[in-house]
Amino acid sequence: MKDDMRSIASTAVSKVPQVTIGFWVIKIAATTLGETGGDWVSMSLKLGYLVGSAIFAVIFVALVSGQIRAERFHPFLYWATIVATTTLGTTMADFADRSLGVGYPGGVAIVFSLLIASLGIWYRSEGTVSVQSITTARAEWFYWITILLSQTLGTALGDWVAGKDRGGMGFGYEVGALIFGTGLAVIAALYFWTRISHTFLFWAAFILTRPLGATLGDFLDKPVAEGGLHVSRLYASLFLLALMVACILFLPQRSKRGEETA
Template sequence: MDVASAWRLLLTTTTEKPLLEAASKVPALTLGFWIIKIAATTLGETGGDWVTMSLNLGYLVGTLIFLAAFVVLVSAQVRAYQFSAALYWATIVATTTLGTTLADFCDRSLGIGYPGGVAIIVALLVLSLAIWYRSEGTVSIESVNTPRVEWFYWTTILFSQTLGTALGDWVAGDDRGGLGLGFEVGAAIFGAALVVVGLLWLWRGVSRTALFWAAFVLTRPLGATLGDLLDKPVAQGGLHFSRLYASVILLVFIVLCVAFIPQRAANRSPSA
């Protein structure tokens, strides 16, 4: 390395990192990724409900608490020099818990019911994707290679998590305009939809970017219904585990997965 190159490297800040280095912070889409993702979404449901309901802090206070954690962790993720599985999944968990409390706040505290909450969150998700696409020309995860795009990515992740929670509650719940299908049926519906997405992934004619976001949204209501299945009363179709107990078990499972499931950084597509 010559002196000029060394000097440029020394002056490189966390907001001006080389594109390839920044892209390495996004994990590759492997089976392990989706296993941890579903566990994280389930933890988001049980953990969010524990803070807002079991601790009786309410949806607004819970949302503010998890919003603070979200901002701190995303900022750390953006400033990181390389991919860190622990930091990435901690940030994902922050989006799942915030998504749970934010969806509950829209559905319940605002008094607009599940259909109204779903409509608002769908609009926010579409708006986030539209702004991202207008700014960058793509919403592919392979394009997440600058701090600005990372904020687009994490904002879209948050809204997709929130939408997943709202969808899960709408399908399973029998109040506030819910469809009343129950948690088991809801989990089966979203699980079947994920199987369809997985099969479409094998078909090269379908956009991989669209399938990724579809899968990311669908894993959230699957996790939400699984979380509800764990902690809701037996009379409501749940197993009536303690929210705290269920959350601790899920957290330990996620930590073990992150520690022992091999993960690698995604490669940036040259066409992204």
């Protein structure tokens, strides 16, 4: 029975990539793409945050369903699902911050509460929230819902730190990116030189890469008067997509059990 369970666990976990430097490089590119892509749909196309969220929610559910049905790790499927969480996270956070009128602090508080609830329910159900222990479809759904909420929280955090309106701290995009980049460096140091739970540090880093990407994305596409470079959201998104594809092709992509992937 234990051998059977280990076999099942190995198969399921193989759909999640090893957490390496390459993983974090692609993750930051994906989060930046989520910001520019989400803003392109909701703002540039003038569809609004609610309609944009509905569109990305359908894509998110479809990709997660495909990820769960897959029998092994597929890099492009996995990272497409990550991008779906970043774009949906962007429009959801903007809807909470702006359309609901709760401001950046209110949006952060709401999404943070939902993320803690998701982690708590996942832990109560599975006994762990480690990405190395995803052995069932239910655990995979917990994994992706938690990722979605972490991306949404990261977007809200980035807007709160960089923004000047709606209760924002007003640090601007460059300083905001520096703050979150420093936070990631601290987490990396804690990972290598302390005994703090690696599961906790993983989720902390996963959350912080999102506001880093959000501030970088805003820096690219916001007007010069607001501290950005005013690059077209569509062109910025296409560039980031090309960068992601190149990284997936040329950076080593291995499953958790160390299985080679194409």
